Amino acid sequence: MGKVKIKKKSTLIDMTAMSDVTVLLLTFFMLTSTFLAKEPVTVITPSSVSEIKVPVSNVASVLVSPEGKVFLSVLGEADLDTYDESWSSEGVRKAALREASKRYEELTGTKTNITEMDLEKFAKIGSFGVPLAKMHEFLQLDQSKQDEWLGDTSRKDNGIPMVDINYMEGDAPAVTNEFQIWMRAIRDKAGNENLTSAMKKGEGIAVKADRNTNYETIHGVLDNLQTIKMNRFTVMTALKTEND
Amino acid sequence: MAQIDTSGGGGKKKKGAQKKMAIHVDFTPMVDMNMLLITFFMLCTTMIKSQTLNISLPSNEKIENEEQQSKAKNSEAITMILTTERDKDGNPKIDETGHQKNIIYYYEGKPFVEDANKDGLIDESPDGYGILRSEKFLGNDNGVEQGIRKILHNKNKEALEKIDEQKKLWREKKITDEEFQAKAREIRNDSTLTRPVVIIKATPEASWESVITALDEMQINQISRYQIDNMNQVDSALITDYIAKNRK
Known part of the structure; x- marks a missing residue:
């Protein structure tokens, strides 16, 4: 009886080609990627046929959560070859906080206790939205605690307050609020002229809100922008076609 | 993992011939790791940047605003009042197609609020202007609005x-993109044509999406004169009246 010999076949597959492809893909993704900016609340923007892209530099974004809490983030000059260091996102944020806190102290008489250290920390923060009076406390926390604070919408001290601050403008009584103080500080005193002009033209202000949020909530924010003569701005949308 | 195969093809071996070494490196773990990294980057990146839509609100000084409104002819002015149906939790109701149930109430010209027969309902306007009607955002169906x-x-x-x-010329490559844009802008702002003046208002429960969709319609229909305004009492009264009439 002759035994039938079964030839043993090697099951090794050459993975070199596969590896090549994956490395190529990986390189592609690494080079083209821009990371999602971390935001305290996730919103789904409504879609529109507008094809204007969101600017990557010199823009102040106003994020409105469905509950009506307001968060801000500021981007300065991205290309710093021709500009001063103070025109960068970090520089702009520092100047804005310094100015906003100064103005807030002037108007309310409450101390914000913001130190140079706080300014340094603030420069690294993407989105922010706490009352100025609590900013010092906020900046003392570590990152995860800060995110928790911003993400917890049930907190009272979450979001930039739009509570009236009454003060005397010369002899006449005037009203403002922290949101207006912030927006004014960013537009006028942040030390970046490109940002100032972009905000005046309207392309430097981006309002981002969820598609389901009711108009009453957003109207509050738009009304504030109108009050400080920021009548022109952009809203963030997703792309859709005309037939939808 | 990596192995050095020294069998050299099997068969007989010649004496003195140099041993051929086939080196196999197993790339599977490498591929695994790369795939993981790719997945990570794919999930964390935004390939499509979000778009923006430009808005300009009227300034808070109302005078100029009202003047413009009163200047517009009945046939030109159209006021849209947006609202969204919401459920008990305040979330927008969704229709069968997955869109929000947005309603647009609109009237042409000035609002008509006379009630001559005193039945509590607004009468039919003699010229058809100023009567509230309702519509929906339906987009296009087979290329028809x-x-x-x-x-x-x-x-x-x-x-x-x-x-x-102009678009036809542009499609046929007879005019450039810039020329087309310039021409389109010129036509949009040509005061010799009858162009509508649209006033967009939104009720407090209107969704943000409905407001954006309304602004979008302005772009799609090339309307250059439009503005966002606040609701007033007349508008609310018209809606209440409309609902009362249609309940029967």
């Missing part, structure tokens, strides 16, 4: 026809 788009399209017909002519 539907819903509110149809109404706006008809209002801005003259300008749209001219722009379509």
Whole structure:
């Protein structure tokens, strides 16, 4: 009886080609990627046929959560070859906080206790939205605690307050609020002229809100922008076609 | 993992011939790791940047605003009042197609609020202007405008026809992109044409999406004169009246 010999076949597959492809893909993704900016609340923007892209530099974004809490983030000059260091996102944020806190102290008489250290920390923060009076406390926390604070919408001290601050403008009584103080500080005193002009033209202000949020909530924010003569701005949308 | 195969092809071996070494490196773990990294980057990146839509609100000084409103002819002015149906939790109701249930109430010209027979309901206006009607955002169906788009399209017909002519030239590559844009802008702002003036208002429960969709319709229908305004008592009264009439 002759035994039938079964030839043993090697099951090794050459993975070199596969590896090549994956490395190529990986390189592609690494080079083209821009990371999602971390935001305290996730919103789904409504879609529109507008094809204007969101600017990557010199823009102040106003994020409105469905509950009506307001968060801000500021981007300065991205290309710093021709500009001063103070025109960068970090520089702009520092100047804005310094100015906003100064103005807030002037108007309310409450101390914000913001130190140079706080300014340094603030420069690294993407989105922010706490009352100025609590900013010092906020900046003392570590990152995860800060995110928790911003993400917890049930907190009272979450979001930039739009509570009236009454003060005397010369002899006449005037009203403002922290949101207006912030927006004014960013537009006028942040030390970046490109940002100032972009905000005046309207392309430097981006309002981002969820598609389901009711108009009453957003109207509050738009009304504030109108009050400080920021009548022109952009809203963030997703792309859709005309037939939808 | 990596192995060095020294069998050299099997068969007989010649004496003195150098041993051929086939080196196999197993790339599977490498591929695994790469795949993981790719997945990570794919999930964390935003390939499509979000878009923006430009808005300009009227300044808070109302005078200029009202003047413009009163200047517009009955046939030109159209006021849209947006609202969204919401459920008990305040979330927008969704229709069968997955869209929000947005309603647009609109009237042409000045609002008509006379009630001569004193039945508590607003009468039919003699010329048809100023009567509240309702429409929906329906987009296009087989290239034909539907819903509110149809109404706006008809209002801005003259300008749209001219722009379509230019678009045709542009499609046939007879004019460049810039030329087309410049021409379109010129037509949009041509005061010799009958162009509508649209006033967009939104009730407190209207969704943000409905406001953006309304602004979008302005772009789609090439309407250059539009503004966002606040609701007033007349508008609320008209809606209450409309609902009362249609309940029967």
